[in-house]
Amino acid sequence: MKEFDLIIIGAGRASNLAAKAGKLGLKVALIEKSSLGGTCPNRGCVPSKLLIGYANKIREIKESKTHFIKSKIEHIDIEKIFKETNKYIDSIDENYQKKFNENVIIFRGEGKFIANKIVEVNNEKLTAPTIIIATGTRPAKVPYEKAWSSDNIFPLKDKIPNSITIVGAGFIACELTNFFDAIGIKTKQLVRSNTLLSNEDEEISSIFKEEYCKNIDVEFETNIKEVKYQNEKFYITLEKNDGTIKEHISEALLYATGRVSNADKLGLENTDIELNKKGFIKRDEFFQTKVKGVYVVGDASGEHMLQHAAAYEINHLSKILFENEKEPLKFKYMPHAVFSFPEIASVGLTEQKAKELNINYITTTTNWLASAKALSLKIKYPRTKFILNPKTYEILGCHLIGFESATMIHQVLAIMHINNDIRHLKEMLYIHPALSEALLPAAVEAVAKIQEYKKSHKK
Numbered sequence: 127m128k129e130f131d132l133i134i135i136g137a138g139r140a141s142n143l144a145a146k147a148g149k150l151g152l153k154v155a156l157i158e159k160s161s162l163g164g165t166c167p168n169r170g171c172v173p174s175k176l177l178i179g180y181a182n183k184i185r186e187i188k189e190s191k192t193h194f195i196k197s198k199i200e201h202i203d204i205e206k207i208f209k210e211t212n213k214y215i216d217s218i219d220e221n222y223q224k225k226f227n228e229n230v231i232i233f234r235g236e237g238k239f240i241a242n243k244i245v246e247v248n249n250e251k252l253t254a255p256t257i258i259i260a261t262g263t264r265p266a267k268v269p270y271e272k273a274w275s276s277d278n279i280f281p282l283k284d285k286i287p288n289s290i291t292i293v294g295a296g297f298i299a300c301e302l303t304n305f306f307d308a309i310g311i312k313t314k315q316l317v318r319s320n321t322l323l324s325n326e327d328e329e330i331s332s333i334f335k336e337e338y339c340k341n342i343d344v345e346f347e348t349n350i351k352e353v354k355y356q357n358e359k360f361y362i363t364l365e366k367n368d369g370t371i372k373e374h375i376s377e378a379l380l381y382a383t384g385r386v387s388n389a390d391k392l393g394l395e396n397t398d399i400e401l402n403k404k405g406f407i408k409r410d411e412f413f414q415t416k417v418k419g420v421y422v423v424g425d426a427s428g429e430h431m432l433q434h435a436a437a438y439e440i441n442h443l444s445k446i447l448f449e450n451e452k453e454p455l456k457f458k459y460m461p462h463a464v465f466s467f468p469e470i471a472s473v474g475l476t477e478q479k480a481k482e483l484n485i486n487y488i489t490t491t492t493n494w495l496a497s498a499k500a501l502s503l504k505i506k507y508p509r510t511k512f513i514l515n516p517k518t519y520e521i522l523g524c525h526l527i528g529f530e531s532a533t534m535i536h537q538v539l540a541i542m543h544i545n546n547d548i549r550h551l552k553e554m555l556y557i558h559p560a561l562s563e564a565l566l567p568a569a570v571e572a573v574a575k576i577q578e579y580k581k582s583h584k585k
């Protein structure tokens with residue numbers, strides 16, 4: 127049996143913790159069955175956003191007529207787009223290896239528990255007083271042979287298809303569908319309900335749907351009834367919720383229907399570690415599982431499934447382990463963005479959630495068009511929606527749709543981080559006429575509505 131100070135299973139974001147522990151002089155075993163770096167740089171956030179960069183540029187050119195510019199795209203080098211993206215992915219593992227000093231021993235293989243504190247990898251048994259499970263998630267199994275998940279395009283090894291059908295209405299489906307459509311591959315999205323991005327605030331997701339569907343061919347309330355794969359094509363029978371049948375042919379079929387826990391492959395039946403109903407590992411507020419000294423962080427907990435959440439958790443665990451941190455991590459808020467067209471960014475409660483919780487709230491929805499910079503974009507839909515506590519001025523939720531929403535929301539996040547009071551957003555000085563200034567009228571409207579509320583609720 128090999129003894130270590132620390133074992134980490136999964137070299138995604140937890141690679142940073144392994145590197146830090148190694149620098150502190152601890153003997154670390156880092157177990158990874160795939161490429162170092164994990165999902166985000168190899169088959170997640172980073173390559174998908176590299177693709178979105180192409181889509182955004184193309185959409186801008188295609189929409190140039192709004193600025194009285196007649197333009198035509200002569201050629202999109204799709205081969206080159208995938209070649210460059212694949213090349214980026216190829217560089218990740220090697221770059222990660224450079225992070226570690228000689229104290230970090232990398233085991234390339236699948237780690238499995240054979241007892242509470244013993245992990246087996248490549249027929250070697252390892253033990254340590256502290257073990258971190260950071261094994262992330264994998265795409266839900268695709269139901270047809272030859273169909274893809276997002277893992278099949280990062281990197282893309284198959285032939286680039288001339289047509290693609292994408293199933294799902296969440297983050298991955300709406301980001302990738304926009305990309306494939308923008309670069310000129312014939313694209314259809316299949317959605318079983320009547321909604322896209324159903325976890326977003328309803329007002330925002332309905333604006334998104336209206337704008338998105340101006341470009342994208344989406345079949346709503348549609349399921350796949352049957353699939354045949356012949357001559358390198360999928361022959362798909364579609365069934366609408368009203369029973370209508372439609373035949374559809376596509377060279378590629380990609381499922382973006384969610385991700386599942388990797389805990390089923392960890393041999394946890396040999397331990398006292400417990401799973402929740404969705405198959406994710408249970409933990410306490412200090413990330414500790416039922417086994418003392420065994421922790422779970424990042425997507426493996428199934429809580430947030432976002433890179434910034436995983437990074438923050440792993441950083442906090444590092445403080446608990448190496449800096450005597452005694453406080454648990456409590457996220458005050460958890461923002462996210464959908465990098466599609468249009469772009470959405472969101473933090474906190476949606477209006478439907480506020481209703482469900484039966485809390486006292488007010489909302490304001492303000493367009494961005496008082497901002498000259500927003501006006502110059504010549505798009506009418508951008509909006510800021512606030513969900514507010516009318517008694518305390520607290521921002522309970524903020525939802526943006528429009529150009530660079532993911533960047534724009536950071537000024538709201540800063541306020542929420544330091545002292546959550548919408549009045550700061552109203553009082554701060556904005557550079558005129560930067561796009562960020564588009565949030566000022568929203569803050570002014572929100573504060574005015576709260577003051578009205580306070581007046582009308584005075585005894």
Ligand SMILES: Cc1cc2nc3c(=O)[nH]c(=O)nc-3n(C[C@H](O)[C@H](O)[C@H](O)COP(=O)(O)OP(=O)(O)OC[C@H]3O[C@@H](n4cnc5c(N)ncnc54)[C@H](O)[C@@H]3O)c2cc1C
Binds near residue numbers: 137157158236238
């Ligand atoms: C297409 C896509 C786009 C995304 N875009 C964004 C985005 O824009 N913004 C955002 O915030 N998030 C995004 N995400 C989510 C983000 O990638 C994850 O939240 C993040 O990677 C989680 O990090 P992690 O370290 O917890 O897990 P992972 O990065 O998944 O790392 C887990 C590692 O554990 C390894 N592993 C699993 N089981 C074992 C085992 N038994 N033995 C050895 N190794 C094992 C895996 O191979 C993997 O390398 C995206 C995800 C996808 C799929």
Ligand SMILES: NC(=O)c1ccc[n+]([C@@H]2O[C@H](COP(=O)([O-])OP(=O)(O)OC[C@H]3O[C@@H](n4cnc5c(N)ncnc54)[C@H](O)[C@@H]3O)[C@@H](O)[C@H]2O)c1
Binds near residue numbers: 293
């Ligand atoms: N910008 C970002 O931050 C970003 C981008 C991509 C992925 N991610 C992360 O990755 C995770 C996974 O993304 P995702 O898009 O796969 O999951 P998701 O949960 O966002 O969406 C899954 C979609 O698939 C649909 N679906 C599920 N089963 C189906 C079926 N059998 N038939 C038809 N539709 C079905 C659901 O209704 C939903 O619309 C997300 O939870 C997110 O945390 C984040």
